[in-house]
């Protein structure tokens with residue numbers, strides 16, 4: 001068979017129910033995050049059920065941050081769960097990343113494994129980076145055609161004609177998350193070997209190769225795959241068309257092309273532990289030289305009996321969903337607002353201004369997009385239909401929608417929408433102010449040659465490949 005269909009899951013951030021009890025420590029940890037930590041077992045099980053229903057899928061790939069804080073109990077439970085897939089005949093290939101181990105003072109990884117008690121946290125046993133290869137040996141290295149032991153990277157054959165290189169980077173936690181020189185030389189040799197064998201190659205690595213947004217590269221270059229420029233050149237040179245990544249928790253498909261027109265795609269996948277988490281379903285066909293990528297989410301958590309959707313159950317747990325609840329509650333109840341705002345806003349400072357919280361929230365709820373359009377100076381340029389939309393649209397709903405799409409991609413405000421027109425005009429106005437008054441705090445956020453206006457487009461609509469959920473890629 002020269003075909004394979006595999007699922008790719010990333011950033012499962014599995015948290016064992018054995019390492020927390022109900023209380024402020026775990027809840028505050030979860031509220032300030034964008035992943036539903038406590039529900040990770042039910043989320044994972046729901047995704048596995050989907051995979052097990054798909055008879056065409058032969059393989060399941062994980063690209064790291066398997067657990068949340070490197071603790072041994074969560075790793076053991078996560079690994080036990082993988083046998084559900086292997087027992088059903090699926091091949092399972094696992095990478096690990098920075099959340100999967102704890103530093104021991106000899107690297108820059110600052111995660112610490114802990115149990116969340118009712119009143120605080122206490123240390124529990126963890127894995128070191130050097131232990132991960134053996135720990136997950138049965139899920140990848142054991143089936144590999146070749147292994148690069150120094151990094152833990154390995155190569156598996158998905159089907160006749162297609163190889164998958166699982167790059168387990170030499171990340172030391174922060175300042176370098178990529179392969180060292182020996183690993184890069186190994187990768188290059190393997191890509192040439194595959195080419196000579198007439199086989200296509202897909203890459204998978206935890207850290208992003210292309211940034212989800214330009215501002216990400218500018219502000220957090222160290223969060224990208226270390227040595228990404230070298231990898232760009234290698235992928236273009238050796239005609240590798242796809243790299244699958246995770247880490248940013250952002251659903252995002254971007255294309256890179258060099259000055260000779262050679263190109264590849266970085267298919268970055270949202271964390272499955274996000275309320276709107278998805279996995280990729282990838283069908284490769286060596287004869288057709290094609291790689292068809294789709295995305296699959298879940299409707300309900302495993303074991304859910306109340307009929308509530310997984311999104312509705314999980315979204316209010318983390319900060320984007322909490323922000324959505326805060327304004328309506330704050331309009332009537334300052335204390336309710338403050339209790340929701342814990343771990344998100346400086347509650348101590350706000351408590352001194354409690355009286356003004358309800359009127360401010362009510363005011364914020366009433367602002368229409370039309371007011372903003374007039375302020376931005378674009379009202380007269382809008383069509384009658386756009387003006388009607390602006391009069392009917394509350395600013396706060398527009399903000400909620402943007403927040404809902406930060407991690408899911410595919411935000412709906414393309415350049416023909418009134419929301420885009422207003423936001424673009426506001427950003428241009430802000431650009432002029434920042435330049436005129438040389439506001440350094442903002443200037444340093446803007447990548448060279450870019451602008452606030454340009455940066456805003458990344459979040460307003462899909463200015464990338466048109467769809468963050470699906471793409472068809474020719475491998476030849």
Ligand SMILES: [Fe+2]
Nearest residue numbers: 011065099247
């Ligand atoms: Fe992650």
Ligand SMILES: [Fe+2]
Nearest residue numbers: 065097098247
């Ligand atoms: Fe990560």
